[in-house]
Amino acid sequence: MQTHQAKRVEITIEAIMQSRLSEALIKAGVTGFTVLPVLGGSGRSGAWVRAGEIGRASGMVQVICIVRAENVDKLIEAAFSVVERHIGVVSIVDCEVLRAERF
Amino acid sequence: MQTHQAKRVEITIEAIMQSRLSEALIKAGVTGFTVLPVLGGSGRSGAWVRAGEIGRASGMVQVICIVRAENVDKLIEAAFSVVERHIGVVSIVDCEVLRAERF
Amino acid sequence: MQTHQAKRVEITIEAIMQSRLSEALIKAGVTGFTVLPVLGGSGRSGAWVRAGEIGRASGMVQVICIVRAENVDKLIEAAFSVVERHIGVVSIVDCEVLRAERF
Amino acid sequence: MEQILTLAANNLLSPIILSFALGVAAALARSDLSVPEAAAKALSIYLLFAIGFKGGVSVSAHGIDAKLGLTLLAGVILSAALPMVAFGLLNVMTKLSRLDAAAVAAHYGSISIVTFVAATSVLESSGIAAEGYMVAVAAAMEAPAILSALWLISRGGDGRRMDSDLWREILLNGSIVLLVGAFFIGWATGEEGLAEISSFVVAPFKGVLCLFLLDMGLVAGRGLRGRSGALSPGVLAFGLLMPVVGSMFGLGAGLLLGLSTGGVALMMVLSASASYIAVPAAMRVALPEANPSIYLTLSLGVTFPFNLTLGIPLYVAFATALTGA
Amino acid sequence: MEQILTLAANNLLSPIILSFALGVAAALARSDLSVPEAAAKALSIYLLFAIGFKGGVSVSAHGIDAKLGLTLLAGVILSAALPMVAFGLLNVMTKLSRLDAAAVAAHYGSISIVTFVAATSVLESSGIAAEGYMVAVAAAMEAPAILSALWLISRGGDGRRMDSDLWREILLNGSIVLLVGAFFIGWATGEEGLAEISSFVVAPFKGVLCLFLLDMGLVAGRGLRGRSGALSPGVLAFGLLMPVVGSMFGLGAGLLLGLSTGGVALMMVLSASASYIAVPAAMRVALPEANPSIYLTLSLGVTFPFNLTLGIPLYVAFATALTGA
Amino acid sequence: MEQILTLAANNLLSPIILSFALGVAAALARSDLSVPEAAAKALSIYLLFAIGFKGGVSVSAHGIDAKLGLTLLAGVILSAALPMVAFGLLNVMTKLSRLDAAAVAAHYGSISIVTFVAATSVLESSGIAAEGYMVAVAAAMEAPAILSALWLISRGGDGRRMDSDLWREILLNGSIVLLVGAFFIGWATGEEGLAEISSFVVAPFKGVLCLFLLDMGLVAGRGLRGRSGALSPGVLAFGLLMPVVGSMFGLGAGLLLGLSTGGVALMMVLSASASYIAVPAAMRVALPEANPSIYLTLSLGVTFPFNLTLGIPLYVAFATALTGA
Ligand SMILES: Nc1ncnc2c1ncn2[C@@H]1O[C@H](COP(=O)(O)O)[C@@H](O)[C@H]1O
């Protein structure tokens, strides 16, 4: 089956910032993304687990966005403008996709 | 530690189709897969969040399947036969695995 | 935007082993990781779904850890020492990250 | 007429309806108020268990009615026939494709159990009794409509939509199994069983219904906010007309069967209500090309609120007038 | 004095406080006891709905009080002014950065609805009545403090922190909407509405509060275990002093307004309590550089337990003494 | 004998057992009925809190019994000794590996708190009193069996299975902490505390138990469907024989201690029941090579339903006959 080159960008970010990130992504021309729940994690700002969150306000989510390689820079800049002052991680992986017309 | 080349296929699909996808994968000779919950997403058919789903029937899941490179085509065809008429995304990434005998 | 080469290690493991894995990772010098919930899966030890777990004791989680390439071996050894006798899957993908100083 | 208005006013000012309205308002105002999915599902399990159980206890108390079988049969026929009526109306009133029209039609043959629960609570407040086995009729009406819709599509030359998994998923879907199961448990354990658990299934029932309808309001409101663009005026009008048309078929059936006032009212409610759980799920599998925005917004965003606020008092008033109670 | 001690002892030996203590102890001992997130959220939805509803019913029963408007206004002013007081104290007592101090200050202007709920339950047990509209005052006090804190920061030359989304998120956050909505539902449906759902919103209330406080104890205990290092002795002292200082402002306002004994006590409780849901969320968006470990541990790990165990009996005793009841 | 049959028949026709049967049937029929994980956990928190609390209240009412200490000790000894009995039986009756046999044996020394809860509810319905501290005995019996099993393995030359984390996880696992904590809360607050929250912990108890057992039935049924192949006839027979054998040890201990009829019955139930939460989790950590399909299916799919339906009436009848009540 024919596949097409693309980039898979994965952004781990505070849940409370997710709607702002979505908006920024859509403004940057992204055609779609998927949001996964995150149970817990650890980083420079310490360890946390969702079940043990004080105030339960500060959970995180993982936003996955598959784009054509030529759009990845725009996407990352959009994402970075939101993530910048916040804790979070952005990583990019090369991937192949089916049905390229969708991206 | 010794690692082995493999492919990591990620299929985002409606939850209601998951059991059918699993069956198709197993028929295609896949030895294992992992299903992740999806909180929400956006695509050509609009945006949705699990917590806000009308009828709560149409959530999505992400099925991750690690296979040897030589089996990836069979897997993708099986997946595609299920995904075809449905909304969803299929992506493939090169990866390395430990304990190759498991795949 | 400048990106940096890194490795993305994904470990699918029984939930009950997660705290032990986290400890091992931190001992191995890992600076951060993210834990995703897993809904279900299938492997050599059979199929399971979280909602249908007998005793609900044996769910799984997915631990994602992004590290510099030079640290990946140490990480994998640490992970393997925990996973070894247990069911579970470890895969590694090449990726790029923003803000390399974080890893 | 005056009685309808009083009933409607009482209904609109009950905590139950106001909770629904609060949910709709919060969603339209884009508040982040939300009921966790697991909690909403737990509430619905409670409601299904309680309503099924109480129905069964009532059957055990009043003895089995000769009409039970006929009423079940009438329910199945209504569920199978109403999609034809809906499909016809949709062809006249809207420009929906054959596929979308069939999908919508399936929803209106099937039922909304929450509308049914709300109606039983209105009947109770008004002191109107109903046959306990109406919950079994509700269960029987869930599925036949789906087959009718698929038959409508296959007549258009487009077949092979059902697989055996889908059959099982429809017939043994959680709500049906729980409703029918609790009905039999109530039947088997009777008044004695009720005494044991009535402070769980009876006392807090209305309060739980409030929270559940709060969530339904949130869900319906979000649907309206995000998707109301999907509905043309014709489609919207259908969503308000069809429940009334459906209720008339239910009225006819109820009167023919000689049901009690409450029974006739519930038959009208079942015929008037549209599914938003079982049928949408089946449609995603069997007719994935049909547009969910249309059938979900219509069923949950238009018909459900209409029935809940105006429909139920109307149907109860009709039933009361025509059964001469 | 003796009365305070009796009240405090009674309070400390109630199942509610002991459940909280159990949670703290379990978390400190690193037990894996935990309440699922969805269940905790469901419990809080129940508590907000019940407390709002009962407040509304009480207003509908006693008629609307001329003081309602003034009391709401006093609440808004207190919420806006207390962060200034807190900010001043923090500058004197601690070495926190301007940013961290402002973030902490915001929490102490705003309120903790669970502390409020616990206080109403203590008043009830002691047979002390309070104005039903105090729940509306609670809602009104949630947000102004956030603006004050952002103003404190912007004076330091650091502006542009608010966007319109954040405005909406603060003013229409789920707790406020549910509390106020349930208040209006209670007001509209009155005693009749209460009769319908009292075995849901009244009877099991205290028991639900036990389980909720068990979870709060677990959360607070985990916070203390993981993050207590974040608190210097000065910061810790602030967490114990500020509620008492705040309560005095509430006492003054309550006496000036001529509220009932219960009303004065609740005004003190609101002023004394610190937010740990709405304000932390707003701070993560508006002041992400401020350290959450400080404000969360302080608000939930120090001030909340203090108010729950010693503060509430103290405030009730003061209010009783000074209103001459 | 007749009494046993009546008791068994009553038990089988209670809403509680029928709810369990409904769950099993739904799962075997592959219905998609399911209780969300968070809801099931919330229900179990409720049950543990309520049963612990009521036990504590009962101790505070009847005063502390001289036999408390001895009974706890007997529980610990039974828990530690029964795995040896089970291991012996397994070696005779089955071909399980040493590892699998030890893992299974651990389950049968430990206890199932739901079986205990169901038994207390049967005793209550029959008007048979029991010592309130039996819930503490239940807690004491959870862990010792695990050590016995690990000792059985280490005798086979395979050591170093326990780390300090596992120790803490076993001794401070959520169920134990909640059960014991609620017991002390009940003890401390006594009848007064009970009066405050009895409409939460007493009134809806049996109804909640129904929903919980519905979920247990679903889980057990799914386990049977998916894994029953894992059980040879010998293993299956063990799952039916071992509870009866265990109950005899409990009977002996109870009679020796001079417990009340209810106390003896509960001692039998504890000895007869097998763990399916704490022990499986410990086994996954300590003996990951042991096959979970065997011990889970056996404990939850065979022994739990046996005890729930036939075992409890049998044990109660025995206890009644032999204590001459
Ligand atoms: N190296 C990493 N690999 C994977 N996830 C990470 C990593 N570092 C941080 N994270 C995630 O990002 C969150 C915030 O990280 P930080 O900003 O370093 O506190 C953590 O809680 C993790 O969920």
Ligand SMILES: Nc1ncnc2c1ncn2[C@@H]1O[C@H](COP(=O)(O)O)[C@@H](O)[C@H]1O
């Ligand atoms: N470019 C993308 N990247 C990641 N996920 C996507 C993308 N496009 C679609 N999706 C996911 O697939 C679902 C259905 O997409 P669609 O068929 O385009 O409506 C969306 O709700 C997303 O969860």
Ligand SMILES: Nc1ncnc2c1ncn2[C@@H]1O[C@H](COP(=O)(O)O)[C@@H](O)[C@H]1O
């Ligand atoms: N090939 C695979 N691809 C993705 N996940 C897998 C794969 N094999 C196993 N898994 C996951 O690892 C778990 C345990 O696998 P196993 O040890 O083979 O029973 C499964 O339940 C899956 O969640």
Ligand code: NA
């Ligand atoms: Na209908």
Ligand code: NA
């Ligand atoms: Na305050």
Ligand code: NA
């Ligand atoms: Na036992």
